[in-house]
Amino acid sequence: MTTAKDDTLAVRISKILAERIIAGAIAPGVRLGQDHIAEEFGASHVPVREAFRRLEAQGLVVSEPRRGVRVAGFTVEEVREVAEMRAALEVLALRQAAPHLTKALLDQAEEATRAGDKATDVQAWELANRHFHRLILTPCAMPRLLKAIDDLHTASARFLFSGWRAEWEAPTDRDHRAILTALRAGQVETAAQVLARHVQAIGQKPWQTSRLKPAARG
Amino acid sequence: MTTAKDDTLAVRISKILAERIIAGAIAPGVRLGQDHIAEEFGASHVPVREAFRRLEAQGLVVSEPRRGVRVAGFTVEEVREVAEMRAALEVLALRQAAPHLTKALLDQAEEATRAGDKATDVQAWELANRHFHRLILTPCAMPRLLKAIDDLHTASARFLFSGWRAEWEAPTDRDHRAILTALRAGQVETAAQVLARHVQAIGQKPWQTSRLKPAARG
DNA sequence: AGTTCAAAAATTATCTATAATTTTGTGGCG
DNA sequence: CGCCACAAAATTATAGATAATTTTTGAACT
Numbered sequence: 001m002t003t004a005k006d007d008t009l010a011v012r013i014s015k016i017l018a019e020r021i022i023a024g025a026i027a028p029g030v031r032l033g034q035d036h037i038a039e040e041f042g043a044s045h046v047p048v049r050e051a052f053r054r055l056e057a058q059g060l061v062v063s064e065p066r067r068g069v070r071v072a073g074f075t076v077e078e079v080r081e082v083a084e085m086r087a088a089l090e091v092l093a094l095r096q097a098a099p100h101l102t103k104a105l106l107d108q109a110e111e112a113t114r115a116g117d118k119a120t121d122v123q124a125w126e127l128a129n130r131h132f133h134r135l136i137l138t139p140c141a142m143p144r145l146l147k148a149i150d151d152l153h154t155a156s157a158r159f160l161f162s163g164w165r166a167e168w169e170a171p172t173d174r175d176h177r178a179i180l181t182a183l184r185a186g187q188v189e190t191a192a193q194v195l196a197r198h199v200q201a202i203g204q205k206p207w208q209t210s211r212l213k214p215a216a217r218g
Numbered sequence: 219m220t221t222a223k224d225d226t227l228a229v230r231i232s233k234i235l236a237e238r239i240i241a242g243a244i245a246p247g248v249r250l251g252q253d254h255i256a257e258e259f260g261a262s263h264v265p266v267r268e269a270f271r272r273l274e275a276q277g278l279v280v281s282e283p284r285r286g287v288r289v290a291g292f293t294v295e296e297v298r299e300v301a302e303m304r305a306a307l308e309v310l311a312l313r314q315a316a317p318h319l320t321k322a323l324l325d326q327a328e329e330a331t332r333a334g335d336k337a338t339d340v341q342a343w344e345l346a347n348r349h350f351h352r353l354i355l356t357p358c359a360m361p362r363l364l365k366a367i368d369d370l371h372t373a374s375a376r377f378l379f380s381g382w383r384a385e386w387e388a389p390t391d392r393d394h395r396a397i398l399t400a401l402r403a404g405q406v407e408t409a410a411q412v413l414a415r416h417v418q419a420i421g422q423k424p425w426q427t428s429r430l431k432p433a434a435r436g
Numbered sequence: 437a438g439t440t441c442a443a444a445a446a447t448t449a450t451c452t453a454t455a456a457t458t459t460t461g462t463g464g465c466g
Numbered sequence: 467c468g469c470c471a472c473a474a475a476a477t478t479a480t481a482g483a484t485a486a487t488t489t490t491t492g493a494a495c496t
Contacts, residue, residue: 226448226449226450227449227450228449261450261451262450262451262452263451264449264450264451265449265450283458284457284458284459285458285459
């Protein structure tokens, strides 16, 4: 599903590397050697370099000239930053999307929420969660905005998958339902406010108990 | 100033191309042939391709697989979209920056406003305008947010330089002064609201009289 | 023993040349 | 007039080589 056949090789490599980084298979701070990656994919270094540029634009790796690229680390501040940006942009998207929301779309969104209820692992839940957000935001018809939100969502998924949270169900799904209720009642501003708090909360909760440490390895 | 000596060749090429696109030297829709560009810069196609990926991430070009890249066009809807995104993100940045704003910074911002008053061409005014926004937003200390705002500002500059506006001074500078007054009085929310309207207005005004046409060439 | 400096190794960044795939343009033919 | 085949051009990808820079290694010296 993720790797389309008509994509360019650089795009395919970047998608696979992105999946690994998001899933935590490659730790933050680890260096990605271009020859090493090229050899693994049976490719030359040229498409690998292009893949690096794509990942850099997404914020998944950082590149220092003549020093190669390394997996981006994430501090508490960066997690908060991504959450705040998501909140600001998703609220904008929701306000613009609201007039175009149909009953059918809201029903689909409710189904996505139920799918989140039934999820037994983080991956499945995250899939349903992303689906919910996309369903209610896409009708804004602002491609640049949606792309930006999607990249931020990807960054959020990194934090989610790093294994610090066991209670990802209850509060989130309650928020989802409150958003849908408000939207059905035509109370767009209420929905936007709940959405803002909902997204911000994702970036704030876990560090009350456990602290996320960046990888020591260089 | 724009091209640092220790930058990689791909970065230098992308910066020069970005300047041309922003200045309107290359029209929207025009195809950028990699060999053509490579020859002009006396480089090979490898760094040129990497430069394309950077420009793509900034939204200055669009890339279609196996078809090369072309300068991104901008429709009325896209201009609005960029303005709305800027408004949302700059408001967020201002709220976070407000507690760290010092009198010295606000004085600098006022000086930037005065520089905008004295500007005789669009380029000089845009430089002062960007300086003003950066001064009051940078203290938020959120690098990802600031980078996103900067890219959106670049996109705004494209519209500004496309020659549709002769009256770029009066209302903007009035807004700048209102923002500074509110900030000095500690009225952050007021400042944020003026900033939001101010940025949104940039994307709304000109099309009441003259309409921007995309390049006809395909 | 620890620090500093220099040589060596590894890696990045680039170029040249070439092949493969795809798009595009042209011309003929039904 | 439309459609198919063929040719030309451009993008995408590979391979090997070279220059420049960073990192590592090792040895001399205090």
